[in-house]
Amino acid sequence: MPFYNFGVSQHFKTWVDLVIAAAGPTTPVLKGKPTVLVTVRGGYGPGTPREAWDHSTPYLRRILADVWEADLTVIERELTIAATTPGMESLRDLAAELRSRALEEADKVGAGIATA
Numbered sequence: 246m247p248f249y250n251f252g253v254s255q256h257f258k259t260w261v262d263l264v265i266a267a268a269g270p271t272t273p274v275l276k277g278k279p280t281v282l283v284t285v286r287g288g289y290g291p292g293t294p295r296e297a298w299d300h301s302t303p304y305l306r307r308i309l310a311d312v313w314e315a316d317l318t319v320i321e322r323e324l325t326i327a328a329t330t331p332g333m334e335s336l337r338d339l340a341a342e343l344r345s346r347a348l349e350e351a352d353k354v355g356a357g358i359a360t361a
């Protein structure tokens with residue numbers, strides 16, 4: 246999931262609205278299903294000065310885990326724009342490390358689901 250202008254992608258939001266319109270607002274359509282949410286963003290993660298500016302991840306958790314009752318794993322990757330954005334040069338090494346970490350985590354979670 247991309248992070249667009251401090252909020253959730255409108256494409257995903259539209260899909261959520263369609264599912265809820267069809268299934269009802271409280272139907273747990275993913276009950277117990279292993280579900281992986283992979284999010285990317287510039288850098289608004291826990292502990293950063295603009296943590297509260299991430300209006301996407303909490304919403305996604307609300308819908309997937311709380312409303313739809315998915316068995317949810319969240320993989321977060323930050324600083325995705327560091328490699329191409331002027332002024333973020335000093336963050337490029339950290340961005341590369343976060344990318345590797347997210348890929349490793351995704352591999353592990355994916356393998357776990359595949360073998361379950």
Ligand SMILES: Cc1cc2nc3c(=O)[nH]c(=O)nc-3n(C[C@H](O)[C@H](O)[C@H](O)COP(=O)(O)O)c2cc1C
Pocket residue numbers: 247248249250251252285286287288289325326
């Ligand atoms: C229209 C648009 C708005 C974005 N707004 C933000 C933002 O507010 N904060 C942020 O950290 N990243 C923002 N990004 C970066 C994306 O969250 C993401 O890092 C990047 O788009 C990688 O996903 P993609 O290759 O699918 O575009 C934005 C990207 C786009 C295209």
